[in-house]
Amino acid sequence: MKIYRKIGTKLILVIGITTLIILGIYAYLSITYHSDVMLDEVERHALQLSETVKSSTKYGMLLNQRDHINEIIKTIGSDKQIHAIRIYNKTGEIAYSTDNAEVGILVDKSQKSCSVCHNDNVTLEKISVADRKRVFNTNNNTSRVLGIINPIYNEKSCYTSDCHVHSKESKILGVLDVTFYLDEIDNKIVDNEIRGIIFSILSFIGIAFIIGIFVKRYVDKPVAELVKATEEIGQGNLDYKIAEPSKDELGKLAISFNKMTQGIKDVRMQLFQSEKMASLGQLAAGVAHEINNPLTGVLTYSSFLLKRTKDNPEMQEDLNVIVRETLRSREIVKGLLDFARQSTPKKSLISINEIIERAATVVANQLKISGVVLERKFDENLPKLTADANQIQQVFINLFVNGIDASSKKGGKLIVETKLTSLPPKGIVVIKSAMCDKNHSLLDPDFKIEGHPSIKMKIKSGDSSGIIHLDPVYGKQRHSFGLEIDKSKPISLHCPECEISLIDKTGLCPKCGEPLYKINVANAGHLCGCAKFNDDYQKWEHIDLAGPQKFIEIKVSDNGSGISSEHLSKIFEPFFSTKGQKGTGLGLSVIWGIVDNHNGTITVESELDKGTAFTIRLPINS
């Protein structure tokens, strides 16, 4: 992006210019004030000097000792700072001056030094100190000059003096004019100005620098991250996450952005799943219809041949094979239809070891070709299980094939282990039905937590309200709040559909004494939990009373190539495949669905180059 278009640059410019204007005004006022103070000081000094000259020449005046007066003026005027000292007589003639050449010159009254008093043909006798000064540039010198005129008033001693030069009636006898060079002060003023400007520029640079760093750290970086994330997501990489969002508004934006991405991802996944199912269903329907008609022909005609050839046992045997295989084809097509519809499992009492053995027979040839050994560690005393034998067999065939694919490169080994375990229901049992008192379902299939529909509640706190999603696994706390709630304020929970309160009025949390929420579970009592945020209390009496649940645990492990941790989280997602063109990416997602249909769980652990282990737990009393 062009630098002048960046937010940072704009911010720096705005703040910088504002600072510059404020500093400029301040500097201007400060410099003007200091210049005035210094000028006043010089003026005061000039006035004093003027008075000094006046009084020191007074005696000489009275005695009319011109030489003496000249001497005094010259002596005082020799000071470097003094430009000139002049005494004008009443007629405007320069009577004394530090510059001898001037003596005797008649000055025009319209000149600046005179115009103060001799103005509009009126002659003032008394003028203020401020009016007596004047600042001007000398012709030959660039530095400024300050002039102070000091009128010499007629005094008794003057007109009573022996010389009788002045009459008693005259009020003003002459004017003393002292002029000073202002170069020293002007230098100081310029110095001051330069310092002010340098200070302003340095402040501007300093502020710009600090803002620059701040903007870069707290604005530019997160904004760049967001921009990058939108680009990544725009390109279809929905796995992109903004790492470590800050705690400010941009951080919150990043968190919502991540949530939005997750949402898009989930929706896309569901779309994939339903599209896949729809197309699979259409395909299966087409295939079934097309194949079943010719199969009917084969079945009918071969059965007729069977009836007709009752006296030919050899032929009967062959025809029986045709009939048997046709019937098998019928089951295969039916299975395809069932799979496409993900039909409810047809459960019966089965022995899991037997099913695994059957699955092993199916992959026996593949095991032999790949040189993989299948080791069985069966618990022979396992109770029977209510499950769909075909589906469970499909699960193990799939896991075995995956294991063989992963470990065939080196003397591979597959271990399948069965055992009975019992686990407390907390953290295991999935809540598959949740209702408010008016029997509205609270399950939200659109918001899944770890693959299971979450429990949706409406939360109200003060004036604000929003939706929260509870973890559907009993005792697990991976809730999603999705909104900012003031955790100190009292809250209430409601059914999102009918707004009925979900707070249990009959009891309080035994852990912290806060209210409890209560959710009805069909045919399984109700689930209570603490409605306070940082309390994890949950109780489901119906399940707790049943005690630890018994599970058959089946572990299928291989010593193959393993799965990298980034892939591990996705392997149960539909269409995720590491086999490239070879796999459809459907296998493990179908397995997940089957196990979930049996109210079981499947987990995976894996280490690269060490192997992978899948653990399936199927509840015994489902």
Add this chain to the structure above:
Amino acid sequence: MSDILIVDDEQVIIDSIIKISKLDGFTAVGVTNVQDALKRLEAEKFLIIISDIMMPDLDGFAFLQKLEEKRIKIPVIMTTGYSTVENAVQSLYQGAIGFIPKPFTIDEMESLIHRSIKFSQISRLEAFSTNKIIYVPCPAKYLRLGYNSWILADDDGSVLIGLTDYLIKTTENITSIELFHNEEELLQGNVCVKFSTDDGLVHSILSPLSGKIIQRNERLIEDPSLIEKDPYFGGWLYRIIPNEFEYETKHLIPCSSDRN
């Protein structure tokens, strides 16, 4: 004049069914679409019809509707290569006497043809003799899946399943019965019981509801004739916990509607 009209867009199916019919001495003709079938029905009388579901132009369900509109009361057997629960239940709901998925075996088709012919004969008898009770209709609180099976919902949430007298009257004497075991799951529209009759046929009957069997009628194993004697009470088959009662009962017919 033929006994059976076959409607199927595949000639091999027509030929197969004609062959099966001949085994029992029935005659059959085939047409490949619904329009032709309707034309044939205007001109001729048939005992039963065997119709495919998925056909170009008008499908099997539309055919059933046309028959209803035209008040043609000939028993219809529905068959399809796309055998889904929905197709089976929908067929029976729309008045079909039976549903058989393709590919069928000779025995399966044979027993269904027998039952349907019998049903056709009973219907005629009924039409002529109004005051004679030929079969017992199911009690008012019951729901039935076509003419095959019934359910009775109990207050405790469990459901009783049995066979209707219409069905029993279309078969010969039951010699043995094959029931599922407790804990096994029944699926609506799929086979829930098989029984053999003394004419050597094996009848497979579709379940009216899905659910887990919690109890089966053990007395039937010893005395299968109990079904014939008391089909709606002592001759029940299973007690099940239904899976989706609300949804699945939408295509069951209330027996109270039969009593007027």
